[in-house]
Amino acid sequence: MIETNGKLRHNRLIILRSDLSAKAVRQKGRKLIEFERVAHSYSGGELFNEVSLRLAPGSFHFLTGPSGSGKTTFLKLCYGALVPSSGVVRIFDDDVRQMSRDDIALARRRVGVVHQDCQFLDHLTLRENLALPLTVSGHEALDDDANLKELMGWVGLTSRADALPPELSGGERQRAALARALIMSPDVILADEPTGNVDWEMSQRLLTLLIELNRMGKTIMIATHDLGLIRAAKNHVQARVLRISGRRLQLAGADL
Amino acid sequence: MIETNGKLRHNRLIILRSDLSAKAVRQKGRKLIEFERVAHSYSGGELFNEVSLRLAPGSFHFLTGPSGSGKTTFLKLCYGALVPSSGVVRIFDDDVRQMSRDDIALARRRVGVVHQDCQFLDHLTLRENLALPLTVSGHEALDDDANLKELMGWVGLTSRADALPPELSGGERQRAALARALIMSPDVILADEPTGNVDWEMSQRLLTLLIELNRMGKTIMIATHDLGLIRAAKNHVQARVLRISGRRLQLAGADL
Amino acid sequence: MSVLRSVIDFAIGDAQAEKAVPPTGFTVRLTVFSAAAMAFLVVFALALSLAAGRLADRWSDELARSATVRISAPAAQMAAQTEAALNVLRTTEGVESARALSLEEQRALLAPWFGPELPLDALQLPQMIEVIETASGFDGDGLRLRLAGEVPGAVLDNHARWRGPLVSAASSLRLLGWVSIVLIALATGAMITLAANAALAANAQVIAVMRLVGARDSYIAQAFMRRFTLRALAGAAGGTLFGAFALLLLPSASEEGGFLTGLGLQGAHWFLLILIPILAAVVAFLATRLAAHNTLRSLT
Amino acid sequence: MSVLRSVIDFAIGDAQAEKAVPPTGFTVRLTVFSAAAMAFLVVFALALSLAAGRLADRWSDELARSATVRISAPAAQMAAQTEAALNVLRTTEGVESARALSLEEQRALLAPWFGPELPLDALQLPQMIEVIETASGFDGDGLRLRLAGEVPGAVLDNHARWRGPLVSAASSLRLLGWVSIVLIALATGAMITLAANAALAANAQVIAVMRLVGARDSYIAQAFMRRFTLRALAGAAGGTLFGAFALLLLPSASEEGGFLTGLGLQGAHWFLLILIPILAAVVAFLATRLAAHNTLRSLT
Numbered sequence A, B: 001m002i003e004t005n006g007k008l009r010h011n012r013l014i015i016l017r018s019d020l021s022a023k024a025v026r027q028k029g030r031k032l033i034e035f036e037r038v039a040h041s042y043s044g045g046e047l048f049n050e051v052s053l054r055l056a057p058g059s060f061h062f063l064t065g066p067s068g069s070g071k072t073t074f075l076k077l078c079y080g081a082l083v084p085s086s087g088v089v090r091i092f093d094d095d096v097r098q099m100s101r102d103d104i105a106l107a108r109r110r111v112g113v114v115h116q117d118c119q120f121l122d123h124l125t126l127r128e129n130l131a132l133p134l135t136v137s138g139h140e141a142l143d144d145d146a147n148l149k150e151l152m153g154w155v156g157l158t159s160r161a162d163a164l165p166p167e168l169s170g171g172e173r174q175r176a177a178l179a180r181a182l183i184m185s186p187d188v189i190l191a192d193e194p195t196g197n198v199d200w201e202m203s204q205r206l207l208t209l210l211i212e213l214n215r216m217g218k219t220i221m222i223a224t225h226d227l228g229l230i231r232a233a234k235n236h237v238q239a240r241v242l243r244i245s246g247r248r249l250q251l252a253g254a255d256l
Numbered sequence C, D: 001m002s003v004l005r006s007v008i009d010f011a012i013g014d015a016q017a018e019k020a021v022p023p024t025g026f027t028v029r030l031t032v033f034s035a036a037a038m039a040f041l042v043v044f045a046l047a048l049s050l051a052a053g054r055l056a057d058r059w060s061d062e063l064a065r066s067a068t069v070r071i072s073a074p075a076a077q078m079a080a081q082t083e084a085a086l087n088v089l090r091t092t093e094g095v096e097s098a099r100a101l102s103l104e105e106q107r108a109l110l111a112p113w114f115g116p117e118l119p120l121d122a123l124q125l126p127q128m129i130e131v132i133e134t135a136s137g138f139d140g141d142g143l144r145l146r147l148a149g150e151v152p153g154a155v156l157d158n159h160a161r162w163r164g165p166l167v168s169a170a171s172s173l174r175l176l177g178w179v180s181i182v183l184i185a186l187a188t189g190a191m192i193t194l195a196a197n198a199a200l201a202a203n204a205q206v207i208a209v210m211r212l213v214g215a216r217d218s219y220i221a222q223a224f225m226r227r228f229t230l231r232a233l234a235g236a237a238g239g240t241l242f243g244a245f246a247l248l249l250l251p252s253a254s255e256e257g258g259f260l261t262g263l264g265l266q267g268a269h270w271f272l273l274i275l276i277p278i279l280a281a282v283v284a285f286l287a288t289r290l291a292a293h294n295t296l297r298s299l300t
């Protein structure tokens, strides 16, 4: 199912660029994302509290919990879309509270996010949408073209490259969102329910891609309710499973 | 997990109103939705062809197929959001091609649809959104209030009744979309991936609700890639599983 | 009657339907604001037109349409030549009436120059004939030629003609006023159409959800139309009131006092102002209707 | 220099960034249209103001500021009374100059009434004094009283005063023109602000996606600002051209021909028109900037 040639070529390209960002990480110290006694509540009430966590470089995390327990909220705290109600969140060693809007924009170029509701620019083609992170950060489009093509092949969207997002199926949108999150070869990948709308085979394929990236040193966190996916991953990678339950973030036992 | 009292009360209410629509169905003959040698293609190419199918009242169908095979397209044909490229689709005995826009609007009041990308009116509360089908068809809100409350309890959204849709989590939106599709007690329920974003327990709960409705005579079609869900349903209801593969609609074997 | 009935129904509206449209949209505010601004400008353009119209009428009636023929002749021929000149004038196209002035009238005319004690009897005064033109006026050069041929002592002086340009100026000012009103009305219509289209485009999701749950086109369109029509009505009413208030602050218009000093409205003209918001509402209604039905037709 | 540089950079723009904003929006068309309509109206208001201004200047200079004093006295006292009247006038506030008319000038004044052959020598003609007022004018009643006291035979006739209202009319017309221009400019600014806000509200998803993939605020704002500024510039330029063309179709403005017939622009005033699109672009730039930064601040 997975062509080894393609995989290698893809990896090489990603490594090429990730050298740069890896250096940046080293200069900044070894911390990527750090929670310190974090609590968050919306107007409705507190979702969780006393959450302390450090995402070490190269780690692989799953985040589970019932619907409405706060998985998406947790991820939003990770990429600065929310500021915690109390406690401290640090992204690349900077306290989110102290970061300017531009700082957050720059940090996001090193964090690939797959939103639960995948949104795109509906007037641009899929290809242009996938290249958007590059465009926005001022990269030359040309030199990333091979990378883009390969990524599209991986997520099975090559034939839809010129379609507009409203013409995509639900699963296609989800795969496109994952591809867009990966195109900048970010240090951290946060994916919110990235396989909710794809069939089992495709979800295995996407998982393999994420595991490959993790092997290359990327830090990965996936919020999902799909226990089958977690079980499948555990066969290939040392993944920690976090569970939000009873307003606490807990490490899930070996029962998964 | 499922309170029998609540269920009964809910059923009674639903039956009360469905008497009327059941009569309408009888007058119109016993056909709900009928495909006759239907083919559909977007600009990209043909998705399926030679599809003939008759949804008998009280039947329970699953629709599967890989991502991008045309499940959503098939459902859209069922509720008149698309006109087939060739062949005939009849909704309540009317050829979709011959139906006026108002005819289609009226037909939709008898078809409950759960969209894959659940959209709401973002400026209305969840409660108002769930009552929207009633409002739009000129029902008095008051007399449906008990029904609405019960439905919200079933999908676990009672505490979020006054939230605005953008404040809901992904799973909450999906459950809300299902509740909105059921509020009019429609003859036919078409659900596109209704459990993609909810945990296993909640998906069982939603399935139970749909099975209950089916037992009361509702016709149900669920597009999903979640084979676990299909297997679970088969224990409780006589469901036919349709699969789109190789541009054909096939009846899946007992291998599920 | 039934039109009135449906207008009232429309104004009362379906509170439920209107709730479906998000309450604060910049496009709605834009509609209120442009209706108000445009109504304000229309009030001024209207006042300008009406004042210019009054001015043109008065000038052309009272002043521009008079000329003089002066007859200098030996005393013996005076009566005959006066009669001949009057004959010529009566048969001239563009002359409404001609009348020889009496001695007293001539004395009054000369008073500013010589005082009232002028010894007229001692003087050989020329005879003056007052000529009133028709609206179209006469051909001065042609008349001069005819008089020269038939009444040797007659001199035509259409000195009052200098006001002609003033009258045409006032007329063109009035025209400018009306042209501005038409332009502003067109611009308002176009703006409300565009604003309604923008609102509908921005609310594509609202419309899609409404269609999905079985709302008819007319129900959806109604919600938008009502919103925009009422907002345009309110905006234009506000703008008109504001404009009327501003007019009141200007020096008031009176029949005797000056020509254009009073830009204000007079009497019944104030009621014209009521038409402004009504027209704005009608324009908004039609514009939104068009926009809504166009947008809806593109959705399934 | 660096301002110019950044204006040029802005105009060239970042093609990539602008692509992020959906190409056809009704809000953008709305901006083009309102800029054009407003520019068109401004051209007319400007022409009206300038023409009214010219008119007011000419009338007040040439006509309104003159009056006459007539002295009727026995021949022996004539010179003394004339001298006395001139003395009074010279010491009157509001009188710029006073001058006794010569015999020839009086004859010319009377020609319309008596013909050029008037036997002036045979007549005991009154002496006329021409009085030129200052801009503020004199107090007619006060002057009359003083003259009655010191020069028994003098009669003041400020008949030319009737033009006063005309001058003030022209002035208020000019004021009206400028007020309209300011109003239109404000309305345009508000409309573009609202249109930009509507565009940003309609593109909330675009902005959210851009933020998500790491675009800076300035990058996003720039795309919108450029779009709106250039569209306002284009719209206003079109409207101005159209308005200028319409002005050319009106009877032309000439110094000698009539008072207000020529509503057109004269000479250097045509260059004022270039300012209209530039101002529109500046307004659009600032309005969009404000709107964009407000919208962005509400997003994470």
Ligand SMILES: Nc1ncnc2c1ncn2[C@@H]1O[C@H](COP(=O)(O)OP(=O)(O)OP(=O)(O)O)[C@@H](O)[C@H]1O
Pocket: A042, A043, A044, A047, A065, A066, A067, A068, A069, A070, A071, A072, A073, A074, A116, A225, B160, B163, B166, B167, B168, B169, B170, B171, B172, B197, B198
């Ligand atoms: N902006 C908001 N304002 C108020 N409440 C919110 C807001 N966003 C989310 N919530 C509420 O917070 C709770 C957690 O939301 P969140 O999206 O983090 O859940 P989740 O774990 O991702 O759930 P799901 O699996 O259904 O996606 C939910 O009950 C949700 O309704």
Ligand SMILES: Nc1ncnc2c1ncn2[C@@H]1O[C@H](COP(=O)(O)OP(=O)(O)OP(=O)(O)O)[C@@H](O)[C@H]1O
Pocket: A160, A163, A166, A167, A168, A169, A170, A171, A172, A197, A198, B042, B043, B044, B047, B065, B066, B067, B068, B069, B070, B071, B072, B073, B074, B116, B225
């Ligand atoms: N409006 C459209 N124009 C062109 N192509 C479209 C359009 N809508 C869908 N498609 C294409 O048709 C194919 C089938 O789409 P559809 O949404 O029916 O798939 P699906 O079976 O629901 O997939 P999924 O499980 O991913 O939701 C996809 O490849 C999609 O890209």
Ligand SMILES: [Mg+2]
Pocket: A071, A072, A073, A116, A192, B169, B170, B171
């Ligand atoms: Mg979530």
Ligand SMILES: [Mg+2]
Pocket: A169, A170, A171, B071, B072, B073, B116, B192
């Ligand atoms: Mg689908």
